[in-house]
Amino acid sequence: MSATDPPPKRRASIGARRNPASQAAILAAARAVLAEQGYSGFSIDAVSRRAGAGKPTIYRWWKSRAELLIEVYAAEKGALRAATTGNLAEDLTAYTAALWDFWRDTPSGRTFRALVAEAQHDETALEALRGKFLPERLQDVRALFGAAVARGEIAAAEVEMRLALYVGFNWYYVLTDRLVDGRAAIPAAMRLVAASLRD
Amino acid sequence: MSATDPPPKRRASIGARRNPASQAAILAAARAVLAEQGYSGFSIDAVSRRAGAGKPTIYRWWKSRAELLIEVYAAEKGALRAATTGNLAEDLTAYTAALWDFWRDTPSGRTFRALVAEAQHDETALEALRGKFLPERLQDVRALFGAAVARGEIAAAEVEMRLALYVGFNWYYVLTDRLVDGRAAIPAAMRLVAASLRD
Amino acid sequence: MSATDPPPKRRASIGARRNPASQAAILAAARAVLAEQGYSGFSIDAVSRRAGAGKPTIYRWWKSRAELLIEVYAAEKGALRAATTGNLAEDLTAYTAALWDFWRDTPSGRTFRALVAEAQHDETALEALRGKFLPERLQDVRALFGAAVARGEIAAAEVEMRLALYVGFNWYYVLTDRLVDGRAAIPAAMRLVAASLRD
Amino acid sequence: MSATDPPPKRRASIGARRNPASQAAILAAARAVLAEQGYSGFSIDAVSRRAGAGKPTIYRWWKSRAELLIEVYAAEKGALRAATTGNLAEDLTAYTAALWDFWRDTPSGRTFRALVAEAQHDETALEALRGKFLPERLQDVRALFGAAVARGEIAAAEVEMRLALYVGFNWYYVLTDRLVDGRAAIPAAMRLVAASLRD
DNA sequence: CAGTAAACGAGACGGTACGTCGTGTCTTCTG
DNA sequence: CAGAAGACACGACGTACCGTCTCGTTTACTG
16 A cells, blocks of 8 residues: 555446445555554544545445454465474474564554454454454464374374464564564474473 | 442542542442443443543543553452462463453453553553553563572573463463363463473 | 333434434524523533434534524524614614514523623634624614615714614623613614714 | 743742732733633633632632632723713713723733623623623713713713613624724714714 | 346434543642 | 642533445446
C-alpha cells in the first residue's frame, strides 16, 4: 500500500455477485490501516473510508472485524513454509526465524496482535481463532512435530504440549512487541521445545 | 462482588486527599464489570456507573484503562506465592496449577486477558505491561529459576529463555480461554521448561 | 412483551439523506425542554434523550446550540405577521402586542432569551444572531418603517435608529421576564418610536 | 489587570473574618478572566485558579456567579456620573456616549453582557438584576428624567416607558457587540427618547 | 429482451464510550 | 476559624465508531 493513495474510483456493482475489485480494495485498505495506525486505528469506518467502500459491503462479506483480520493475515502469510530436514530443533528454529522476520517486515505482526486482542473482546472471534485460524496456521509446524514423532525424537502424546510451548513462546514476544530483543533466544528455546523428556 | 449491589451512597470528598472508599468502590466495580461482562463491557463509563463514582475521579487516579486493570489484577493476585522445594519442574507445576485455578475461579483471568488486549491498543499500556506489570508478576517465578540456577539445575544464561517459554505457555492457554483443556499438559510442559539442555 | 408497552419507534436511517421524522422529533424535543426547564436545562444531551435521537444526529444538522435554537424559534414564529394600516405607531403597537402574546403563550419567549444568552457565550452564535436571525425576524417590522417612510411620516435615515429603539424596548422586557408588567407601556412607547423629530 | 500575573502568594486566614486581600484578588481575577476570555471562559474554577483562592472562599462570599459579576461591574462603574444641564436629550447623549466608552474600553462591557446572559440561566440572577442591579445602575439616568419632569419637558407618567426605551437601546447594541457601529445613532435616538408626545 | 435480483457507494440513524471541563459541596490542614 | 487546596459525584461537552438501514445505481441472470 503506497503512502500516496490512488484516487479512489467508484466501483459500481457488477451485478448480483461479489465484486473482486471491492474485496481487494477492502483487504488492501485494512492492511494499510493496520500498518499505519495499528490496532487502535483499525475500525470498520476507517477501512470503509480508506477503501472507498460502503460499510454494508464490508459487513456483507465479513461478519466481524475478526474475520476481516483473519483474511488480511492469510493473504500475506501464504509464502511462509516449514521444511523438514531431520532435526526438529533446527527445523523449528529456521521456521521461527522466518516467521519473526515476516511479523517484523510486513503489517502481519500488527494484524496478528490485533487478532489476538479482538479475541479477548469477542467470543466468536475467539472461537474463530481457536477453531479455524490457529489450526490452519499451525499446520506446518504440526507437520514438523509429526515428522519428529515418526523419527522417534519425541513421543506422539507430547506433541500438543510442545506445540503449546512453541506457540506461547512466539505469542509472548509478538504480543509484547519484542521480536527484536527476543531473537537471540530462539535457538535455545527451540532446542528445549524439541528436547527429550527421558532423563 | 455480590450480584445485588448495596445501594450506592454518595461518597463526598474527605478533603484534599484521595478517598479510600471511592478507590475501593472503583476497583470493586471494575472487577465486577469484568467478571460479568468481560473486556468488551469494560469501559470507564460502566465502571463509573457501577461504582457511583464520577469519571474524573477515575481519571484522576488512573491515567488509562490499563492502569486500572493492573491495579484490579494486583489487588487479587496478592495471595499467590511460589515455594521452592528443590525441584524446579515440580515447583513450576505447583505454582502454575495454583495460577490457573486463580485465573479460573476469580475474575482475574478475564482481567489478565483484558490487560493483554489493552496493550495491543495502547502503546503506553504495552509499556506498562512490559516495564512494570510483568516484572512484578514474574518475581516469584523468577526466584524459582534463580534457585534452580543456584542448585546447578540450569544455566543462568538460560533463565530468560525458559521464562519466556513458561510465560508464553500460560498466555497461550489463558488467551484462548482453554485453561480447563490444557491443565493436564502442565506437568510435562514444566518438565520441559526445567529440562537440561546438555544432551 | 406487554400490550401496554409504548411503541419504541426507533427511527432508522432512510438512506443517505436527512430523515425528516428525526429532525421533527429533535425540534419538538428542544421546544419541550425549553418550555419545561428553560435555558438552564437546555443541553444537547437533554434534547437527545428527549427526542430519542443520537447526539451525532443533532450535531450533524446543527453545528451549535444556537443554530438549533434559531430553528426552534423559526418553526413557531411563522404565523406572526405585521400589517400596515397607515399609521406607524398603531401598526407597531398591534404587532408588538401580538409578539408579546406569542412570547408569553408559547415556549418562544424562553427560546428567544436562550438565543440571546447563547450569543454572549459563543461568538459564532452572536454572528448568526446579527447576520441571519435578526434580519429575518425584523423583516416585517422593517417593512412597517419602510411604509412610513413612503408616507413621509419619518425620514429614511432614521429607520435604523428607530428600529434599534424598537428592538431594544422588546429585548429589555423579554430579557428581564417582565412581559406582563410592561404591556401597558407599549402604545406610548410605540408613539415615541414613531414620533416626528422635527420640533 | 496586567497580562503577566504576579506570582499568587498564599493568603492565609486572618482570623474569623473576611480577608480583604482575598476578596480583592478574587474580584481582580474575575475581571481579568472576563477581559481575556469573555463570558464563555468565566467560571468559578477559572476565577479560583487565577486568584489562587479556594472555591469555597468564593462561594462563601458570593452565592452565585451573578453576584460576583455584579460586584465586578460595580467596582469599575463608580466613576461614571450623569450631569443635568437643562436639556434631557443632550444629557442622555452625553451620558450614553460616556457609558459606551466605558463599556468599550474596560472589561465592563463583557461583564455586563455576562450578567444579562447569566440572568437567562438562573432565576435568582434575574431577580438580582431586576431588583438590585438595574435600579442602582439606573439611578443617575432616572435623575435626568426626573429633572426633565421638573422642567416640564416630559410627563412623570412617561418616565418608566422612556427609561425602557433608553435602556433597551443600550442593551441592543451592547448585547450584539455593536457599540462601535451604533455610536452615530445615539444623538438622534436620545432626541426621540426625550421627544414630546403632544403632537 | 424486458424484468428481477443482488451488489455497490454513500451516508444517515440510534447508541455507547471517549476524555475533559465545570458545578457546588465537602473535608482537612495551615497559619 | 477563615482560607488554600483540592477531592468528590454529577453531568454536559463535541467526536469516533458501532452495526443497521435505506437509498439510487449498476450490472448480470432469468423467464
